[in-house]
Amino acid sequence: MTRSEDETRVDTLERPSLEAARETIASGIAREALVTAFGRCRVEYDGRAASSLAAGDRHVMCKPDGTILVHTDEGQKPVNWQPPGCEHTVELVEGEADTTESALILESTRSTPEERLRVTFETVLCVSVFAGTDDTDLSLVGTEEDLRERILETPDLLESGFTPLATERATPAGAVDIYGEDSAGRAVVIELKRRRVGPDAVSQLRRYVDALERDLHADAAVRGILVAPSVTDRASRLLSDHGLEFVSLEPPAE
Amino acid sequence: MTRSEDETRVDTLERPSLEAARETIASGIAREALVTAFGRCRVEYDGRAASSLAAGDRHVMCKPDGTILVHTDEGQKPVNWQPPGCEHTVELVEGEADTTESALILESTRSTPEERLRVTFETVLCVSVFAGTDDTDLSLVGTEEDLRERILETPDLLESGFTPLATERATPAGAVDIYGEDSAGRAVVIELKRRRVGPDAVSQLRRYVDALERDLHADAAVRGILVAPSVTDRASRLLSDHGLEFVSLEPPAE
DNA sequence: ATCTAAATCTCGTCG
DNA sequence: CGACGAGGTTTAGAT
Structure with missing residues (x-):
């Protein structure tokens, strides 16, 4: 594959199938890109504490350093998250026969402490993969x-x-x-x-x-x-x- | 305008012109949607402290509650942000003649305390507008x-x-x-x-x-x-x- | 609006 | 890795 000018910096799918979403997310993570997904999901966390969040539309961001952030439409803090250094996996769970629904499961785990975050998408409305460069440091005064x-x-x-x-x-x-x-x-x-x-x-x-x-x-x-x-x-x-x-x-x- | 099934839940532009990006971001904010932009930008903050960040590729999220988050590809915390309740404006600054470059300026301000965040995009690689629903509350144990x-x-x-x-x-x-x-x-x-x-x-x-x-x-x-x-x-x-x-x-x- | 303390605080630094 | 303290902490609850 040749990339004449610059490599692909952004790749977006609207309303992808769960399988297409899985493939794009997996390859984005493998490429060490910043990956986002927006869609209807539920979220379970277990670690220093434990939490559960029923289905709703949220924005999920996976960073190449192993961070994962789940944002609702409110608040500065993510509703659920995992710190840098975690392992991400993405998996498609097929529904049985035609009756059960399929789901896309994005999971993030770490040890010390043992923590697990699981995001289960029933619908993905948008997936994006961003590859950028950022060499700069923040300059802050007033500390x-x-x-x-x-x-x-x-x-x-x-x-x-x-x-x-x-x-x-x-x-x-x-x-x-x-x-x-x-x-x-x-x-x-x-x-x-x-x-x-x-x-x-x-x-x-x-x-x-x-x-x-x-x-x-x-x-x-x-x-x-x-x-x-x-x-x-x-x-x-x-x-x-x-x-x-x-x-x-x-x-x-x- | 009629929306037969459900209203538009997601709208994405790849490599838009700055003017197209401005239009989409402005309408997304007006519609009280969650808006994201990825591209090369610099960021200035002035308020409780003051900070400056030179140009680089970052992910910017504006929430309908007035939150704005600027994320690099590292770390759980945004490199810059503004809390809920802020006012967002988006503006296109035309370059003079053909020599100066145009820029897209996303600004967020609040009072008490007086704070201002300015994100200046020289390139926008992707803009997305997400409209979702989320009625659920997080259930947390271990507090x-x-x-x-x-x-x-x-x-x-x-x-x-x-x-x-x-x-x-x-x-x-x-x-x-x-x-x-x-x-x-x-x-x-x-x-x-x-x-x-x-x-x-x-x-x-x-x-x-x-x-x-x-x-x-x-x-x-x-x-x-x-x-x-x-x-x-x-x-x-x-x-x-x-x-x-x-x-x-x-x-x-x- | 301010005060007070919790938080899956996060983050850097140092031993 | 743990300990310790800063942080534009943020967030929630009370006054």
């Missing part, structure tokens, strides 16, 4: 990491005289975002959040401060500072209850 | 809620003589999963997790126990029990450090 860099560049943003000594400093309770000391030489633990925080972030900071106080084995109290754009009321109360502090800072915008 | 029901049905699973008194009991630090008392009449706070837990779950439990001890204003200590299939080493250490307990229980399997 917690950006906020950390901002503080390390200009420690006075936190408070005058603050000196960062380490990032990701290990404690028995986990790694501290920024560890440093204030102008009086007191140890400071900083927990960073890129957005408004609730009680969980306060607990996290408290855990680190506790651990560090035990670890330093000194009576000199360790200061704990939560750095985020803002806090909820309850989080603010929890901060005071435990002698922790808050400084309002956002990740850089650009 | 934290299932674990709670299991304990409420058979409190002795936790320990002999335990009596549940309330679920979602309010404290200044948040709502406790199960509140009850042991055979000696001591107050018990239970935090449930459907899977193996780490330090965060311990902190959460500690926060509730702390708050309840203050709230009850008594010196009688409140017992805190973490109920989960298992704990990590560090979490186990944190539990002992704070006088908290652990009971191994899983959500029911069926």
Whole structure:
């Protein structure tokens, strides 16, 4: 077979027979393409939890990395899915005689943990196979990491005289975002959040401060500072209850 | 217009002109259908954070509820997205003279928070419009809620003589999963997790126990029990450090 | 609309 | 492989 210009990048079947759909899906998976199917199906999942979904029209996407996604017409999250690294198989189950209906079964399995997703199509309205190229990486700004860099560049943003000594400093309770000391030489633990925080972030900071106080084995109290754009009321109360502090800072915008 | 049997459920164009793609996408969105496009595009996002993605072949899905998802050939998560409730627009930008290239721009915006996603196609390899029906709900078992029901049905699973008194009991630090008392009449706070837990779950439990001890204003200590299939080493250490307990229980399997 | 916590969270990173 | 924490988390429920 010769492909003069570029290889086939897209192949679509409308209202295919189940056998034609099976063949196209199987060859798409074998070619490491991105395969989609839209049609009436039911879905069973068993693994970390277990779920069942009765028949309806859904959009199914199989990626060459072993991901499978089942989308309804609502919501950002797939109604069922399987993560990258799974094995896909597609199989046609013939109805017995003329009475039972045939079905197309798309199955995805993995181990560690043992998980299985089974999509059973009674009708396939459309199958597509897409072969593309994508070499690029997403560039993202506004993360917690950006906020950390901002503080390390200009420690006075936190408070005058603050000196960062380490990032990701290990404690028995986990790694501290920024560890440093204030102008009086007191140890400071900083927990960073890129957005408004609730009680969980306060607990996290408290855990680190506790651990560090035990670890330093000194009576000199360790200061704990939560750095985020803002806090909820309850989080603010929890901060005071435990002698922790808050400084309002956002990740850089650009 | 008459549709004798059933209305058009799927409409697909392979390698359409940008104008034909625009027309099909616009009418699909207007018809409240699920619309997909595959082709070479770049993607810009600005909102809670900001991101940029150079040109590559990707799969874009617009749902009638205002969701938009941009998928590459890898990963379970879309590389870019917009949540339900957004406004979609599709627009053709003509190149100037014959020198500049035309482009198809798919844009999704929302407020609270202000967010914008822009997908700029230089080539569309396939556009599909799907109209289906899906009335069913997912049935899921193995959740934290299932674990709670299991304990409420058979409190002795936790320990002999335990009596549940309330679920979602309010404290200044948040709502406790199960509140009850042991055979000696001591107050018990239970935090449930459907899977193996780490330090965060311990902190959460500690926060509730702390708050309840203050709230009850008594010196009688409140017992805190973490109920989960298992704990990590560090979490186990944190539990002992704070006088908290652990009971191994899983959500029911069926 | 905001708060709070669960989730088959997913994803990267590090030991 | 597990552990740990970030995430434009998303989603559901309560206030």
